[in-house]
Every structure is written in structure tokens, then in C-alpha cells.
Amino acid sequence: MNHEQLLQAISDMMDQKLDEKLDQKLDEKLDEKLKPIYIRLDKVESRLDKVEVKQDRTIRKLDDLQLDVKSAERNIHRLQDEVETVIEILKINEMVPQ
Secondary structure (H helix, E strand, O other): OOHHHHHHHHHHHHHHHHHHHHHHHHHHHHHHHHHHHHHHHHHHHHHHHHHHHHHHHHHHHHHHHHHHHHHHHHHHHHHHHHHHHHHHHHHHOOOOOO
């Protein structure tokens, strides 16, 4: 290896080391600048998790309510049928005016 090649190799190594150091310093600065944003994002994520839990509970409650309404509708329909039957029996036995 001649003198020029040796100097070029040393120069390349120094450039690489300098780039690595510069990248490391830039990463540290960027992390430092972004830290408040990361903290706020963590808080937002935590709040979203809580909202999801509340949403899941609400959906379950709505599903339960829907089942209760369907059950009540069936009971009302059954009760209407029974009332109509009683009225017909009363009419047959002439116990209500027609």
C-alpha cells in the first residue's frame, strides 16, 4: 500500500468515525427534543386504553339492554294474547257487553 492509499484509508476511517459520532450526537439531541412528545403520546395512549375499556363496557350494557327489551317485547306479546283470550272467554260467557 503506497503513501496516498494509506492516507486515503486513514481519511476514510476518520470520516466513518466522525459520521458515527455525529449520528450518535444527533440521535441523542433528537431523543431529547422528542421526549416531551413521547410523554404526551404515552398519556394519550393511556387515555385511549381507558376509553376502549369504557366503550367495551357500554357495548356490553347495550347488548344486555337489547336482550332485556326483546324479552319484554315477548312478554308483552304473550300478555296481549292472554288478555285477548280472557276477553273472548268473557264474551262467550256473555260477561262483557259486545
